Amino acid sequence: MKVLHVAAECVPLVKVGGLGDVVGALPKILLGLGVDVSLAIPFYKMIDRTKLNFLPKTELVKLVFDHESFEVIVWQTTLPGAMVAVFLFETGRFLTQGPYDSVGAVDGGGHEDIRFSFFCAAVATWLKDKAFDVIHCHDKHTSLLCKEVKSKKLRVKSVLTIHNLGNKGSDETGLPVGIEFADEITTVSPQYAQEIQTPEFGYGLEGALRQKARQGKLVGILNGLDEDFWNPIKDGQFSLNLKLGDGEIEKFKTVNKDNVFEKLGLGRDMSEPLFVFIGRLTLQKGSDILVSAWQEYAKTQKGKLVVLGVGEEEYVNGLRRLESQENDGKTEKKVVFWEKFDEQLAHELYAGADFFLMPSRFEPCGLTQMIAMRYGAIPTVRDVGGLHDSVSDAQTGLVFAKSETEDLLLAMNRAIGLYQTEEFENFRKRIVKLDWAWEKSAKEYLSLYSNLYSS
Ligand code: ADP
16 A cells, blocks of 8 residues: 655654654654555755755656646655655745744745645646555645545545644635545544534534544544654763663653753752743743743742743743743743754753643644653643643643643642652653554554555
């Protein structure tokens, strides 16, 4: 069975968020399960050509888009470290530095919607003489392809995975069109598959999604982690790796927490709990709640807060204000806001954190809570979407009901309570052992492809 994944991002070539992690990991596991799997993404300028080996022969795709003729060059390489074929579409004047308008990765190339519509049209044209059985489209950027293959009457089945319905795109080119035309819809956790059928999380598409669910065409499959990339035992990106055995987790956490304190100027008092947030600074992730809850918490309790993230101005400003309010410039810092995309620091923070905060308003799956658990940081999360499916209260994390200041504050107070007991160590021992491998979920995708293939 030949399957082509089509997406806007793919680790390690280009990553903005969790979508890139998923698209870079799932195909590798599917390959191991015997699927002939390939990937197609735009050839952004930020993709480092010098680090890739290309097949000598490129393909030329000719197409008419919006009454104009275009030529697209398709380069073929393989995913670094795996034998997954990657087709990079060099889309000429529609090509930008990186994928999205919103993260400032654009230097010309036009509006995101038009760029991805062009990419989908180019992939559909290229697919005409290819023998793929299934195309697997990801999120709004490649939704239009589900319609394109139908209107071109190609003999290929389509799967659309919804990674984030909050970013649904336009009715003509985004998730609405994908939901209408895809043969099968998946989303990234069982709980989110339920939630998106309700007005609270459905963004007006709940009716269409309920109908798909009734037809048996909507399923939630929990994302896994790339366990090579997120591996505390052989991760080269922080001070001390994790060893198996008694007392090793405590040692691992202490050395790495010490590293974070020193690197970020948090002082030497290691008895203070370290709370960490890593993620996009958006309404979804509740970064505003983080600020208000911290202001309350810090009035009575000890602790340090590190926030690593980039995002919307409103939340960035809120965090900058918090940082300057909480630090007097004379003594050691209490709050650090690191406004960058910084993979190295992310690894160091997962390894050093005591608690990992996620006050998300909605969370389709969330990978950061899984990474946190793997690195021994206790997830302190709202009970929503994939967080509901991956963290259980008082067992593997601290779970709170609502995305509100009061709820997060209570959870942080529970966290400091736990921190002062012996149970804290037991917690850490439990969570680092959990299995987040992709295999189970990849098998679910495989059976979905097989059903489509034989239908
Ligand atoms: P999203 O909703 O953004 O997809 P996920 O939890 O699924 O959220 O995945 C986010 C991914 O991006 C994780 O791998 C996380 O470590 C990474 N990440 C987010 N922000 C940053 C940042 N500022 N620096 C480094 N890594 C980041």
